Amino acid sequence: MEPTREAATCLLELRDVSRSFGGVEVLTPIDLKIARGEFVSIVGPSGCGKSTLMNIVAGLVEPTSGRVMLEGRDITGRSGHVGYMFQKDLLIPWRTVLGNITFGAALKGRVSKGQLVEAAEMARHYGLSAFLDNYPHTLSGGMRQRVALMRTLALGRPIMLLDEPFGALDAQTRVQLQQWLLAVWAEMQGTILFITHDIEEAVFLSDRVLVMSRRPAAIAAEIRVDLERPRGVVVTTSEEFIAYKRQAMEILYSHRGLYEEVTDPAFATLGPAS
Ligand SMILES: Nc1ncnc2c1ncn2[C@@H]1O[C@H](COP(=O)(O)OP(=O)(O)O)[C@@H](O)[C@H]1O
Ligand SMILES: [Mg+2]
Numbered sequence: 001m002e003p004t005r006e007a008a009t010c011l012l013e014l015r016d017v018s019r020s021f022g023g024v025e026v027l028t029p030i031d032l033k034i035a036r037g038e039f040v041s042i043v044g045p046s047g048c049g050k051s052t053l054m055n056i057v058a059g060l061v062e063p064t065s066g067r068v069m070l071e072g073r074d075i076t077g078r079s080g081h082v083g084y085m086f087q088k089d090l091l092i093p094w095r096t097v098l099g100n101i102t103f104g105a106a107l108k109g110r111v112s113k114g115q116l117v118e119a120a121e122m123a124r125h126y127g128l129s130a131f132l133d134n135y136p137h138t139l140s141g142g143m144r145q146r147v148a149l150m151r152t153l154a155l156g157r158p159i160m161l162l163d164e165p166f167g168a169l170d171a172q173t174r175v176q177l178q179q180w181l182l183a184v185w186a187e188m189q190g191t192i193l194f195i196t197h198d199i200e201e202a203v204f205l206s207d208r209v210l211v212m213s214r215r216p217a218a219i220a221a222e223i224r225v226d227l228e229r230p231r232g233v234v235v236t237t238s239e240e241f242i243a244y245k246r247q248a249m250e251i252l253y254s255h256r257g258l259y260e261e262v263t264d265p266a267f268a269t270l271g272p273a274s
Helices: 005-009 050-057 097-101 103-107 113-125 141-154 171-188 199-205 233-237 239-254 263-268
Strands: 010-021 024-035 039-043 065-070 083-085 160-163 192-196 208-212 219-224
Touching (some): 039 199, 050 160, 097 103, 097 113, 097 141, 171 199, 199 233, 199 239, 208 239, 233 239
Parallel strands (some): 039 192, 039 208, 083 160, 160 192
Antiparallel strands (some): 010 024
16 A cells, blocks of 8 residues: 555554553553654653563554554554664663674574674764774673663664653753763664653753653643754753743642642651651
């Protein structure tokens, strides 16, 4: 069948995708479209179903209902079509940086000389040249995450799914990695679906921020971020940026009474000191 015109601009589409585990609804039916070249983030409370949503897009979890379409083709329940960096994505300790980056190719058979040269070139281009022969245990946390991202990028898929890739990093390393990721994304003209629980990170990186509600989760709001690119960290102190952040925080926290009254409800639940 000929792909429709819409499919040419819309890279990934979720149609009515829901998921229950043991009769408990985790995701209510979700509709979502991501255009080629977009950077879209999902923020939401812990346990709301963000990773489940990514697993569905990656074809690792079957949705209870709905379809996942990539470039106009139905990929529901089929893995291998998207690049996916898991929430706890570990490097393989006995492979070097280059060995880790080419791991995807290695799974399919022997890695050719050409593939090795290509992967090394890519890694050098994105600033990893000094570390190609290192083993993961010799790398800093930030560098390990760069390598894991490179490994995902090396798969050459039309979209990358990144599940809280910077969650465990200290604040300064995290900012460096965010800048680096934006540079990589701009250069490769890729498409990224990014999960984070950090609103500031989502606004800083994205064209669009999707705010998920608590379980059973739905997309409660969509915030289009019209901040100029390239973005430096200085933008995070601008009024515009803070307005976007406030908008997302209001949606995330208001229904739990946490947005304005931070202290009372939080301490009230603790009860008297014993
Ligand atoms: N395979 C599974 N079996 C049963 N429950 C699951 C399974 N995977 C996820 N869940 C439940 O679904 C909910 C959402 O999980 P998850 O997608 O990991 O949330 P998030 O990534 O937003 O923190 C959680 O309550 C989790 O316990
Ligand atoms: Mg998760």
